[in-house]
Amino acid sequence: xxxxxxxxxxxxxxxxxxxxxxxxxxxxxxxxxxxxxxxxxxxxxxxxxxxxxxxxxxxxxxxxxxxxxxxxxxxxxxxxxxxxxxxxxxxxxxxxxxxxxxxxxxxxxxxxxxxxxxxxxxxxxxxxxxxxxxxxxxxxx
Numbered sequence: 674x675x676x677x678x679x680x681x682x683x684x685x686x687x688x689x690x691x692x693x694x695x696x697x698x699x700x701x702x703x704x705x706x707x708x709x710x711x712x713x714x715x716x717x718x719x720x721x722x723x724x725x726x727x728x729x730x731x732x733x734x735x736x737x738x739x740x741x742x743x744x745x746x747x748x749x750x751x752x753x754x755x756x757x758x759x760x761x762x763x764x765x766x767x768x769x770x771x772x773x774x775x776x777x778x779x780x781x782x783x784x785x786x787x788x789x790x791x792x793x794x795x796x797x798x799x800x801x802x803x804x805x806x807x808x809x810x811x812x813x814x
Contacts, residue, residue, distance in 0.1 A: 679706035680719045680731065680752040681796075684773070688796060689761070690780070691727075692770040700769065702784045704751075705729070715750050726768055729759040738814050739795040742803040751795060 681704040682689040690702040707722040709715060716733040723731050731754050740751035761771040774780065776796045781789040790808045791801045800811050 675747050676709040677706060677747055677749045678709060678715050678718045678752065679704040679749060680754055682757055683753055683755045686776050687773040688776055690772055690774055691768055694767045694769050702780050719752055726765045728762045728764065729757050731757045740791055740801040741814055753795065
């Protein structure tokens with residue numbers, strides 16, 4: 674099973690989403706992240722992936738783990754951060770656009786299918802887990 678991370682940057686009542694092109698016919702809005710390398714911490718993976726994919730820098734201390742989502746072939750850890758530096762500019766050609774969205778007006782129809790089940794909750798400060806096919810609020814991760 675792969676282990677992955679995704680981080681959503683937050684400012685005031687907005688969240689930064691990145692339009693990623695997985696293939697010419699498959700583009701999705703999401704946070705920044707990727708697969709965790711062997712021996713790497715979740716936080717180190719986010720810092721590395723952010724530096725590899727963009728000109729943004731996230732400090733590990735600013736990361737807050739807010740969700741653990743278990744999928745068939747992926748264990749995904751979701752983080753939020755409200756502290757970063759650098760320019761909103763892509764290094765990777767698969768990253769097509771950076772855009773700030775109101776947390777109350779997210780483009781769920783252009784995101785991964787289940788984002789609407791957990792993303793609004795974490796943006797309201799809740800901690801979430803996906804167990805089997807259920808998304809549940811938890812008190813700790």
